[in-house]
Amino acid sequence: MSHPLHFIQASDTSGLAALHTERGAIPAQYEALQAHLKGLGLERFGTLWAEPVTGQATPTGYASISWYTPLEGIGTPLSGLDAGEAEQARTELRRAREAIEPHLDDSPGGALLRKALFIPSTDNIFVVNGHPVLVNWGLLPQGTDESAAPILWGGPSGEPAPAPSPNSTAEPVSAVNAAKAVPHGTAAGAGIATGTGVDARTAGAVGSTGAAATAGTTGEGTAETVLVRRSRAGLFVALLLGLLLGVLLLFGLRACTEGAPETPAVPATPPAPVEAPEDAARRAERENLLREKAFWQALLELSPCELKAFFEENGKTPPAPDGARPVPGKPLPDAAPGGAVPGVSLPPLPSANATIPAKTADLSALTIPQRLEQGTVLILAPVPGGAQQGTGFFINPEQVLTNRHVVANAIGGQVVVTNAVLRGARRGTVVAQGSAPGSDFAVIRVAFAEGDRIPVLPLSTNVSRTDKVSAWGFPALVSEQDPAYLKLLGGDFSAVPEVVFTDGVVNAILHTTPTNIVHSAVVSQGNSGGPLVNEKGDVVGINTFIRLDADSNRQTQTALGSDAIMAFLREKGIPFTELK
Incomplete structure (x- = not known):
């Protein structure tokens, strides 16, 4: 099913x-x-x-x-x-x-x-x-x-x-x-044994012995006297056997000592194999990631007071609580014990132009592939221990739309945004998120640099079954093979990964709330939040989840329709371009 x-x-x-x-x-x-x-x-x-x-x-x-x-x-x-x-x-x-x-x-x-x-x-x-x-x-x-x-x-x-x-x-x-350790007859809620209690068989033996001793004392002490005498005889035999075994062990050790060479031969240690530079780099990267993971896990185990003290001691500002605006210009924690850099760091804020919207590119001067390549962005949301990856696209000259689940756990509501037209990474702040069931939307305000010029992708509800559509985004399975993506994760904010294009057709339009567009343009983890566009390059939906059929080993893709996107943006008072 x-x-x-x-x-x-x-x-x-x-x-x-x-x-x-x-x-x-x-x-x-x-x-x-x-x-x-x-x-x-x-x-x-x-x-x-x-x-x-x-x-x-x-x-x-x-x-x-x-x-x-x-x-x-x-x-x-x-x-x-x-x-x-x-x-x-x-x-x-x-x-x-x-x-x-x-x-x-x-x-x-x-x-x-x-x-x-x-x-x-x-x-x-x-x-x-x-x-x-x-x-x-x-x-x-x-x-x-x-x-x-x-x-x-x-x-x-x-x-x-x-x-x-x-x-x-x-x-x-x-x-x-x-x-x-739990008998099948244990009552529900009795808990799982932790290994520190008395073994059940030992406990049973102790109980049996105690019962026998109690029963034996009822016969005027005769049984007790026999038990004591037998115990003393057994103790004497045990001591005698122990003495004999000790003597034999002593002679055996002396014989081993006399026959052993004074200087045992030490086998020659083979020379360590020379590690290839690529293997050394991968090993170093893996060790760094493990240290990063340990650092963030250790932070998660701290109490709120201990966490606040940690940030104050290291000259950092703790992440803003839910609903609060993060402090501008304050970076995420960027120094872990041992010199490791945890997770994904944020690019620096631009100069005074950080609050000025970018200039809008002329769509008529761009081909449809150019519009989508320049209007679609990679999103990295720093989360404890690493980053959440997704896709987004420009809906106006200063904001990007994506899925809520891409940025829901972003530390301080801060994310990394990049694509080819930006020529490098920019910092973004989550300014709106959907709250209604199925409203898997979020909006990011981007801090642009001077000279940024971006194409705004228009929204359209004009979509029908069998229409040809294409999905644009940054699926992790492809990005992980992109050298520019790996450089970006390493802190090179000038590195720009390649956007990925897949095409297909609309299989069905489900009149749910919100509207679900089922299509065959292949997407995977990392495509979430990316645009689904028609042949004219207009956005008809936002890729949100996949559907797996275990019986046929088949995958279909589902996007939330642009009608739901526009309803969300109107509710939040966020401008966008609509095509009739």
Whole structure:
């Protein structure tokens, strides 16, 4: 059955290893997992797992995975919610736990379900409209033993167990062992054993011994006397055997010492292979990204007071709270321990011209491909640990339209905007976002540099089934191969990635709210927020989500219609150009 999917996150999983069953890697068994849940009558809990779209396969897993959910709404990390919303999500996790635990057995389906509950850390729990959703499930940091892995839940209350800190001496408990420690007859809500209690068999033996001793004392002490005498005799025999074993061990050690050479031969150490410059660069980049990830994860674990103290100590301004305007000219945190640069940094603000709209280019002087190439922009939204990638397009001389889910978690509402006509990266600020269900729109005000001249793309509701359309944007699968894109991520704001064009036809127009335009112009993660245009170059929709059909292995694309776009812009009082 096909179902609409909404993007949550693109994960760099090159440092993670995929867990396996006989059928292969766990993330690749999403459909089997859903089928098993349905067979158990638990299909309502299927949305707990985000649907993966895997990137290039590696010896241990995948280089990257994009995660989607059929739930409509913005995915927010559990740690980023207020107390009430977080408790609602934890309640949902408790319900899922009570339903799933009895089925974590040793059957193939139980093993799949059990391994799918592993996540690298609690940072991988997102919440969409009050429902918890797991990303990076079935994955663990490379070299991690399943028996010592972080767990999804572990406390009696059912709350997610925190990932162990590097300085912690407590041994984490895996979901596998925790599940095995719970008898099938355990009442719901009793909690998962944490490994610190007395083993059930030991407890049973202690109870039996105690009962026997109590019973023995009822026979005027005779049984007790026999037990004491037998204990003393056994102790004497044990001491004698221990003495004999000690003597034999002493002679054995002396014989080994006399026969051993005084200077043992040390095998020659082979020379270290010479590392190619390309391999060294990739290794250094990966190590840098891992340090960045650790830095941001450490920040997320701080309390608000500790976080404020950190920024003040390092001369930084903390990100503005929701609804507040960020302080102009203040950069994101750009110095992590060890000299690493976390996430994606923002380009500097231009001079006094930063508040002056760019000049509008004459569309009649441009071909349709030139209009779309210059009017479509790449958007990088810095988020804790990296950046969210998407696409947008100019709707007036100073603002860009994109999807809300592209910029929803941007730190301080600040983003990076770039394309060929801008000749480099510009800083943008999110100034409006949709709030109604299905209103997946956001507007960015761009801080232009002097001389910027951009084409404004007009909106049109003139679209019909079988019309030829094209999608323009920056899909991650292509951008990751673009040297300019990699330079931009490294802080070279003059680097401009290539915009990607795909074409197709309108398959159907669904009269939903908002209107959904189903088309065949292929898009993927990174295209979100990009324009869907007709043969005249007019924008008829904004690419928002994809639809996957597991039965036929087919993908279709869906854009929100321009009628919904214009209604949103009118509501926010934002100017645009409409073609009748």
